[in-house]
Amino acid sequence: MERNDPLLSLFEPRTVAVIGASRSPEKVGHLVVSNLLASGYQGKIFPVNPHGGEIAGIAAFLSEDQLPETPDLAVLCIPRNLVNASLERLGALGTKAVAVLGSGFKEVGREGYYLEEEAASICRRHGMLMLGPNSLGVFNPARGLSASFVQAAPDAGNVAFFSQSGSLCFSVLDSARSKGFGFSKFVNLGNKALLDESHMLAFLKDDPETEVILGYVENIADGQAFLRAAQEATLEKPVIMIKSGSTPAGARAATSHTGAMAGSEDACRAAFTQAGIIRVGGVEDMFNLAWAFSTQPAPQGPNLCVVTNSGGPGIMAADAAGRTKLNMAALRGQTVDELKAMLPSYADVYNPVDILGDADAARFVKALGVVAADPMVHMVLALLTPAPAVDVEAVARAVAEQARSCGKPVVACFMGEGKVAGAREILRRAKVPCYEYPESAVAALDALFCHCEWKKRPLPVEICYMSNTYQAKDVLDKAKGKGFTELSEFMAQDVLKAYGLPVPKTVLARTSDEAAQAAKSMGYPVALKIASPQILHKSDVGGVALSIGNEDELRRSFMGITNRARRVKEAYVMGCLVQEMAPKGSREVFAGFKRDPQFGPLVLFGLGGIYVEVLRDVSCRLAPLSLLDVGEMVREIKSYPILRGVRGEPPVDFRAVEDVLLTLSQIAVDFPEIEECDFNPIMAHPGGVLVVDARFTLGKPTGNDG
Template structure:
């Protein structure tokens, strides 16, 4: 809980497992929120003391009513506040004075409606923080803990107890999902509508649910994270214990802020969330259907201990589709041992498929399915099993479903999934599988996708913590460059100014010299050797190519003089307000080098977002980019380089030597260190970084400071 003092952080056990609950604003009129909350608590089978609060007194639903908050017992565990907005602050203040431990504010009309509501929300936050009272909302649906008989919400329907926890910023989405889950017989351990998150937020939910013995898998829908560091800490801790699956909305570029660098233009909010989820181990999904497909898989089946999937099917076509999905999602088709093939050949028809996918033919009955499943799942090369059934006339769907359940129960160390294709003909079999906790899908793709997600989680859960990267650097020397730019009132540090900064971090650069005249340019070129590159040197011109400020492959003194005057005069004409210092003279890179870009942009929620991809002027067009959040580990640098689609170009094609990956990864780790060392740098970009089989050098650099 980022806003509250850590030593006053409320205990959420009374919130989720209350013994005394008050409904402030309870109503005797059906249809009103205060009435729905009260009847939901009764309908959930709450065993503790439930107290309606209404100025009229009397009884509601057979329960004695407290006319005022002052009549409530001290130390109340939970108060559900459903009163008009103008009474919320005073109600919470009275509850705090009575020592109430937690509150849910259902009432809307706070920061979501404008300035006045924002100030009211700050006030209720401060009141609850002052009294150490956990606060859910305002503007929320409420909370459900079915196993404790608590439904402190105004949602319709009572979900069953289960092992899936769900929290959401959207109350409307909560209503829809709850209705769907009740119809699909999906149970929940906890169900929470976060609302405006005045105090309790995603980080608090993750921290509590990590220790919740009733929860096996955690689901979330988020629109924004306001306290990124707290979120990352909580998520990293819980993802090492339990799978966390999330939908993040608002993924388009419509809300992205304009930025001055390639990195800034490309690295939007969605990339930051993607990198944040990856860093802490959250599994991101794109739609609600996939969210619950994965949730059911994680909650019901053991994790696969390897990537090998075996497919047993009574239909060749669906088996081939599943094999295609296996390749697409990055799993392996299990290669059976010879003993397995021989055992299958001993009883299957001679025209069956004895190699994965195992096609046991359309006339397979339940007994044939059972025997094939037992043999295939026993093979040590099988890590997970997918059973595909189509309702042929010979198929006994219900008996086959029972066979799948029994085979799976006897071999609980390997996950078993089903795809019973069809609707009416397979409905009874699906019901048997669902009740036994065997995930059953209509098509192979979501089954394979679920197995892949579970295997990825298995790998991550067994991976040790990344070793922190440390490097020698002269931070004071680099800080002087930043201070000098500040003193001059500039927000950009361009290439000719940044040479000292690069040297302070030991970053390799091509021989470079600032020339203030054409004579100095010739002398510099002759000293470093032909050919050379000339670049405009101006603190006011960051995109050199926009003013024709770069010339490559300059081969003699006459060309240097002519190019120097061409570049500087063109810059003066196109950018008359710019102060032109002269030109940088730089040794030309040898033939065969490849250009990549390394940069970072500081995200408001999560901090520095490191970017790597194909470099040069085409980076914004091709957008073959990978992202990570700083600080990076050596493993992060290794992975980010190999994540881009053009990685094979770096690895070498048609006899080319691979680039020096170690040198390239060192530059990526260095820019991560720069991002950590200098929070005043908003964006930084090394573009291009020239890399070949021998080395990697930073050929151009630009940094933008916070205003």
């Protein structure tokens, strides 16, 4: 079935107009025309030059108005002050896509910013796609499309690459050519005035020529659109991305635990996790994974077998596997017996299989064939060090032969440089990834396995609990009406109750007599907490007393807490809150959210109490959360064993903890005006949870969350 995607006019145009085509070989407008001709583009090329004549042997047209037919794609190679007038003329013709290669737009300042905004507005009005401005252009090697001034066009392949950075494109193109690496699509997004990474993901997901998607981004303007596009793309194909610029300098100081810990990097990491994107730190790692994904079949499980001629590197590979989700395969008895029969008596026939330094190609191919046939082995790593007796190129041919026939992922690691260069080239031509070090090879296999597991995950199930949103809205409206930027404790408890969250019995006591009466009514032991809207972190001023067991202790604590609080400048002390204590065996946990400007509400979870900001042992996901999200959040913190129970302690009620996270997520979605929120502490125990303290910080509604 023929695709009906607007981006086909960018990647597969039947006609290309080059606006600003030039007869000067060094100018951008000439290079674009020359590149289209040199790359074998079979469509029509319309150079546009106000002086007419011929450009690279093709007759030029004086203006856009004189083109014999409407171009699918127009490549603009003209000064920025001429761009918008040209866009108007192209839009009037019905041009479907434009690529603006010129610079001098928002990347240079105020005037350029307004020119770019006007350009985007013109394109929207005419229903015209725009790549850039400040773009290097676009390549589709399989169709001979080199709509760019970059002369080093990529070879054809099954991997797509998009980048926000033009300079990185030069580096990637140069590296790819030296590695013999090809691309299905290659595009520089430039300033992303209209087309961005979300559009690329949506298009490449369905592109039949693309099997692997690579990307580099610096900023993501619409985080929710990106998340949706990435989640759909990763269910079809692996998406490997570099994300830089994640920590903006000068971020405002946050008032809550959540605000203190949640930054744009946390939101980005959560988005990549929830979308199934494989994030890498640099270009080398990106190529390493792309090689494996573009050449190897999907593994049927996590079991790895290493066949090596050197014990030390074999152990390094096993150690690397131990740091991933892979297992070193336990070879079945028949496999071990076959290896014993064919290898010297002093060889190691268990995994890693050490076939010894004097192994020739024949021994390698036999050992690889035996382990690859073992049903307990899901993937194979052929690891070689260039010992004097080894014909490394013969071994490379043997590895390539096994890779073609076994139907399982097979990667190689030939350690060294000059002595293994020819062998690596043999493997490259045979489409067998070959790595310099065991750790890189294992990381690539781990990525293959993890992506397969991601695709098998059940579809996310979002839970929406019954709640009285009208009651919660009334509380928030009253707070905003009084000019509050933060809810008082009782207001916060009313919001929690509206959402059915379990809260401890709480009474505001203005005097020690009222405190004693409240404690007697609810039963000892009780807790006392200072009640003051100006004191945010009660423990910092000695404003909390726990496990008070009798009236005398209660009165002393009341007087001590209120006296200390009155020393806080401008603090209005209302008295103390008397609260019931959580059951014995409770463990403190923390949950909260902060609204990220790109991605929306970021929900955090970890151990609670006063050390949450110090230890920073937290997990995070973007709202709305699914059942799978909250299950992962609770179990991926390092202190999870404390919740599971140590030294005979029973585990906490994990379902109750997960319910709190789901409800918190729902609050974040329902009320965009809540900027930050803390539930700290939440007392989790075997019989349920109690949300002991909650803080809501109000901001301006954004209107785009949820």
